[in-house]
Amino acid sequence: MANSNRRDFLKSAGLSVLPVCMPALVTGMAAPQEPALAPVNFINDGLSLSPAAMLDKLQEINKQTAIVPDFYGQEGTMEALLEKFRQLTGKEKAIYMPTGTMANQLAIMMLSGEDTKVFVQETSHVYRDEADAAQSVHRKRLIPLAPGEPFFTLETLQQALAYYEEGEVFKSGVGVVSIENPVRRCDGQTFPLEEIRRISAFCREKGYRLHLDGARLHLAAAFAGVSIQEYARYFDTVFISLYKCVGAVSGAILCGDKVVIDKMEHQIKIHGGAIYRNWVNSALALHYIDGLEERLQATARQAKELIRQLNQFPELKIVPYTHGSNVCEMEVSKKINNEKLSNVLRARHQIVMRRTVENGKVRLNFNETLLNRKVEHIVAAYRQAIKEVL
Template identity: 30%
Template sequence: MKAFKQSDYHVSGHGPRNLHVLKDAIGKLHGELESDMYGKGKVIEDFQEKMAGVLGKEAAVFFPSGTMAQQVALRIWCDEKDLKTVAYHPLCHLEIHEEDGLKELHHIKPVLLADENRVITLDDVMNIDEEIACLLLELPQREIGGQLPDYTTLEEISAYCREKGIRLHLDGARLFEVLPFYKKSAQEVCGLFDSVYISVYKGIGGIAGAVLAGSKEFTEKSKVWKRRHGGDLISLYPYILSADYYFDEHIHKMVQYYEEAKELAEFYNQCFGITTLPKVPVSNMFHVHAEAPKEDMQDLLAKMYEETGIGLTGHVRENGEKGSRFEVSLGDLYSRVPKRRLKEAFAKLDERMKSR
């Protein structure tokens, strides 16, 4: 959306994904540092050790993508039980965004749990009518606005899986973003799971990549599968340096992003014909639902951007025949938007929604 790109202020994210992401990280380096090579070397090993400590696991492995990391994790747990069946949410990333990679590459069958509009509950897990090797939980559940189960439910699911010999894997692409809501540390949450994946480019803000963590035995097996998947590039240091730099830059701001997301959601919910999901965010992200078709909403927003200089989103999606929606994810940019201009923008949005 041209008007969005030309806005004076953008509300979501950390800023443009340009080469400065790497430049800033390299600028922090002092002295000589050799490149990693095929998964070995100080730069990658130090970062893996750091992330293992942050997550409270014995070891961690850096992967070039979360898609690769999670398929590898589920393959390891299936091989352990000699059982090619796992369970996850119907809107799990592996189910809707990976071209059936888990099924085609690893011949693993998924059991889909829960209605697609809500999170997985303990009853859903207890009522699985076939044996599974692993259960995957995504925190937060992105495709339904970043909803979360309460922490007691997580503890109950974890205890049940351990009792039944079911491995529990965490899709924690946005793990750090939900910690302020749970009021728990990463180690406490990850302690409920046998394996954990985190993204290093979403809330953290690096270039790309992922970390897979678990026991030493698990991570050693994951290194073999990483090589089989072609994940051992000759060098991964651009991804690692940016991930390490921006982790330190952003990790202490997750409470700020969470509080700002709740404030921003209130602005949206005060507008005619607009609601957020969840109504009160449980992380730095949420979805905005509008009672206007995609094309109408795009035109309405473009005019508002031109009048106010405030860009809310550049990506509007269809939501049924008469509605639209888009995702909001708070980062460094929100605090730079003048509150007066932000309030004026939402007053314009409310006015335009009423006059449609």
């Protein structure tokens, strides 16, 4: 299972990755010609706008409707964004947080109360990428399930619960079951909806609370054909990132019952997350959230067709994950130098692909930039690039 380590990610992307909004730099013949050679990026989950493009977009947004600054994550343009997310998830209330880590940790802490056990995927961001905050800051005991796998089953959870219930003399309560969907460390594989339903029904019966780390939930929804509200309804709280694929610079939205979210403002303050102005993130996210579900659904359809056509090349082989979302691995023939292939695609066709091959495979991340070009143009670019490097 590929491990999407952020530092390795940056190394594999290379320093010459073209921001998706740079003017086209065409050093050779595009295949076939289009009015403008719109860039396609197979490295990121979102648009990955450059600072210049973000500034231009903010100017454009402000001209259409004046951006109203928030006050510590409330009021102004932020209020409209929070209402969007409340409707999107079907929850009673939403609140802005500066980071996804804070959203996850505060949700787990508040839902757990005095209970200490928190069951999580071993591959989850909460367990592997949040610096043991649950243990060191919030005094929660993370219990990892299904090592190396993107999801655990109800039976796995029940077995773990029985193991700790039967094996401990001095017992502590079960606070939360936390689920990440999709799972970054498992190449964006999703947690099957039917398993979520089973786990949620069991936890409701037992009185256990549920939290959803949905940093990239838009991608899971689009590629699995499940609405965000359908995913969210099985959890007490859900966090969605504003920058993974929504288009902001940073930030997160946590949604849930009013009784829980109303307590978060104080928790954000005492944990150092109260930021005076957040209007840059709210304005960008509010702009890009409109139509995002439809655009990503179109991306999923286009990705499926692109995979089908690229698989007709004898030099390439793409096999999607059974529970995959926007990430696939492409096996490249040993006859091809992938670094050269990547360089040609970037220089001649404005298609940005990783240079690094791991175990003979290259990871492709599908995002909105796939809609910049027709499938036949992308396929033609690969055909020409392969011919050039063979």
